[in-house]
Amino acid sequence: xxxxxxxxxxxxxxxxxxxxxxxxxxxxxxxxxxxxxxxxxxxxxxxxxxxxxxxxxxxxxxxxxxxxxxxxxxxxxxxxxxxxxxxxxxxxxxxxxxxxxxxxxxxxxxxxxxxxxxxxxxxxxxxxxxxxxxxxxxxxxxxxxxxxxxxxxxxxxxxxxxxxxxxxxxxxxxxxxxxxxxxxxxxxxxxxxxxxxxxxxxxxxxxxxxxxxxxxxxxxxxxxxxxxxxxxxxxxxxxxxxxxxxxxxxxx
Numbered sequence: 571x572x573x574x575x576x577x578x579x580x581x582x583x584x585x586x587x588x589x590x591x592x593x594x595x596x597x598x599x600x601x602x603x604x605x606x607x608x609x610x611x612x613x614x615x616x617x618x619x620x621x622x623x624x625x626x627x628x629x630x631x632x633x634x635x636x637x638x639x640x641x642x643x644x645x646x647x648x649x650x651x652x653x654x655x656x657x658x659x660x661x662x663x664x665x666x667x668x669x670x671x672x673x674x675x676x677x678x679x680x681x682x683x684x685x686x687x688x689x690x691x692x693x694x695x696x697x698x699x700x701x702x703x704x705x706x707x708x709x710x711x712x713x714x715x716x717x718x719x720x721x722x723x724x725x726x727x728x729x730x731x732x733x734x735x736x737x738x739x740x741x742x743x744x745x746x747x748x749x750x751x752x753x754x755x756x757x758x759x760x761x762x763x764x765x766x767x768x769x770x771x772x773x774x775x776x777x778x779x780x781x782x783x784x785x786x787x788x789x790x791x792x793x794x795x796x797x798x799x800x801x802x803x804x805x806x807x808x809x810x811x812x813x814x815x816x817x818x819x820x821x822x
Contacts (some may be wrong), residue, residue, distance in 0.1 A: 605630030
């Protein structure tokens with residue numbers, strides 16, 4: 571019996587080294603869904619590296635890395651004194667949700683319009699980067715409804731994270747923050763866990779390390795491990811042997 575599996579690479583545009591890791595994972599590996607950060611300085615370079623491929627492109631909305639597209643004075647709840655986005659650590663340690671819904675909708679809308687400008691069409695899927703905030707999720711839903719976008723909607727189903735997408739339940743495997751992370755084991759777990767009514771989905775952050783990433787991201791060496799796994803010919807052979815078909819979001 572064929573298993574359908576979604577594997578996605580997040581963070582295109584984060585830094586030069588991340589772009590190179592994603593490019594390899596697409597051209598020499600098994601990645602066929604890529605989430606684009608449109609507010610980062612290296613986004614255009616990243617897009618040019620995979621422009622000749624048929625990958626499914628999503629908008630990976632950012633409110634915790636780099637600088638906003640809008641003037642910071644319009645979105646004071648999500649920026650620091652310097653006008654850059656607050657970090658994901660600021661969100662994690664906050665006792666309550668400080669995101670202002672009206673403000674975050676403005677920035678999400680600006681990033682959606684930027685995606686259209688850069689890619690020339692709507693994103694194949696639409697979701698948010700690294701922040702757990704009710705108002706952020708509500709803002710994504712508002713903009714998704716406004717433009718009829720395919721939102722990956724977060725739900726907590728019996729305690730384990732899953733996403734709703736076009737009426738289907740996607741069972742999320744993202745273990746890169748775990749101690750002793752082994753992406754090979756996570757991939758195998760995702761494949762072997764699959765059941766009829768949901769799609770297993772592995773979220774990866776392939777990349778190499780450069781100075782910008784080391785200064786700004788808490789996720790470092792696991793990115794390099796993921797490039798290794800995603801481009802390993804033995805992984806492709808294992809998937810073939812287990813009748814796994816790698817699908818894109820736009821095939822759901």
